Amino acid sequence: MAGVTGDWAKVSEEIKKYMRDREMNQADLIHSSGISKMIVSELQNNSRERSRADHILRSISEALGLHRDHLRDIANGNTPRPPSANPQSPDEDYSAHRLDAIESRLDEILSEVKSMGKSLATDLSEVKSKIDVNHPTPPTK
Numbered sequence: 001m002a003g004v005t006g007d008w009a010k011v012s013e014e015i016k017k018y019m020r021d022r023e024m025n026q027a028d029l030i031h032s033s034g035i036s037k038m039i040v041s042e043l044q045n046n047s048r049e050r051s052r053a054d055h056i057l058r059s060i061s062e063a064l065g066l067h068r069d070h071l072r073d074i075a076n077g078n079t080p081r082p083p084s085a086n087p088q089s090p091d092e093d094y095s096a097h098r099l100d101a102i103e104s105r106l107d108e109i110l111s112e113v114k115s116m117g118k119s120l121a122t123d124l125s126e127v128k129s130k131i132d133v134n135h136p137t138p139p140t141k
Contacts, residue, residue: 015044
């Protein structure tokens with residue numbers, strides 16, 4: 001799953017603007033979006049510019065009452081769509097959100113498994129290099 005990159009300063013401004021308009025604080029946004037405090041804070045304050053999974057921007061957009069692609073559009077320099085243009089019902093949208101989150105987590109797990117495999121291959125290679133295959137040591141009882 002490719003992440004979204006873009007103008008995070010504008011995304012930060014947009015989040016702050018709509019939080020003010022809706023009289024939301026950070027805790028409200030975290031609760032409504034289901035996104036971690038660290039990520040919400042990074043986006044809200046533009047403290048760490050990095051690629052973001054699409055489901056993160058969608059969840060925050062929806063929690064602010066915006067079109068689900070609003071923050072992605074802002075990040076990409078596009079004109080955001082009105083909230084009424086959301087293409088799915090809330091149940092379908094929730095399912096899509098959950099699938100995005102699951103896909104993102106599976107990508108993280110796959111990366112961790114690949115890293116562990118490389119580490120195990122290195123450890124196995126080291127063990128094999130220490131074993132003298134020409135003169136095996138008989139097991140002791």
